[in-house]
Amino acid sequence: MKKYTREELKDITIKLIHDFIPELQDAELDEDSTINTDTNIDSLSLIMLVTKAESTFDVRIPRREWSKITTLGELLDKIEKRLPDA
């Protein structure tokens, strides 16, 4: 299974956001960016983003934790925690 650095995780996830949510194609995002509020990701888009991230990194984030994801960094934390050798 592929190993990712934090930087790689971040870059791939930002690309997912850009690819998956066309209205955010030009948005500059970093780990402190508040997803689902100031990045304009609504709840449906958040569902799709998390689902896409799960399949990309082959991880599974429990549903009860989804509502606790506020920033991009928090999403990365939840992915990173579930990667092999994390």
Place this chain on the structure above:
Amino acid sequence: MYTRFTSFRELIESFRSREGVAIKYADEDDDIIKEVTYNKLADLITSETFHVKAACSSVEVIRTEQTLESVIDIFAHVLAGCDVIMADPLVPEEFTDRALMAAEAAKIERESKRDSRGRLVSKQPEGELLFFTSGTTSRSKIVRLTSESFCTSAWSGQSMLACGEGDVILSILPLSHVFGFVCSLLWGLAYGACIALGRGVRHIIDDTLFFKPTILPAVPSLVSAMMKFNTLNPQLRVILIGAAPCTPETAAVLREKGIDVYFGYGLTETSSGIAITQDLDEPEALYPCPGADITLEPDGEVTVATPCMMQGYIGAIPMFDKDRFFTGDIGRFDEKGRLHLLGRKKDVLLMADGTKIFCPEYEEELAEMTGITDLGMIMKDGHAVLIAGKGSDKEALKMAVAEYNKTLQRSQQIYDVIISDHELPRTVTGKLKRYELAEQYK
């Protein structure tokens, strides 16, 4: 023409004479579809009813999910005489506390029922279903509804838009909402369709391709997402929109794909549908459902009397007057007697994903942030827009709005700030005339 069931017991008993598949479902990560026949479903519910009765519970919180167990649980508890609080499994933990408090209140209310001589009223044969509704404030109220009112709602819906054997209804809307419960579960079960229980939130966009439904109850934002990702299946013949109207443009695009789009208008307090569109080329013209007596007040407010009416709220006074429910919606009748909704009388904006904006909360927060008090939230071109009275500092407001938007989910954010040429229209007591303000910016 269609059977009008009067209780869940009668409905479940009718399952025994049917041969078709009642429910199909699959695990989230599984491609194998499992099926339960109507007869088997009746057995499962009856068996569970005995277990619930043995537990002697009078009120239960059920976190409703699109699972066979959840469906059985709901019906079994009601049949066992237990009141059921329908709670969403994804809501934050504090909701659980409120749900428990509501359960306690429901229990007290139920146990304290007495007749005119002060004697305790005997236990009713079926439990009630308790739904949370946002109503006209962000503080939820709990609405008490009977199985009879739900069965009547399903029947009146069927009289307007029929489903039956051969139909597959995809159930992906929350069952803790009345629209989801009636239109994506009860309606189909009552009239012999097969209910396909969605595989969960990860498949909310693509379950259409997996289960190949013929009927899809949905909210506008979900339909838009399915259109965007091209996941509407070719077998789909009907989309039933609820919670908020679908734009005529979206309806037209769907019609080109051969999908008929209907919009159902109803409230939690009326067990869902009281009116539904019928003319496909006029997707905003609503026809009253059978038994629904819809009238307009002099100010245009829609009021309704219906056999599907709630029993009341828990711990709150119902907005009744002579058995009519005041909806808070403004409407008009056209020359054919069809109802057209024009907006909300109350301080609520209804967004495309079915969520609501409670305008006074926005206005008070922004007034506190800026010191500007002549503010009014309205809906303009599908977006929430802030209007400020003449002479207001636009830059200060825009900065405050940007800050405030960070605390809001996208669909509920303020899209624009407009400075009016006048002071905002108000009543003599200073209350904002929101409908009049919205008319000015149409």
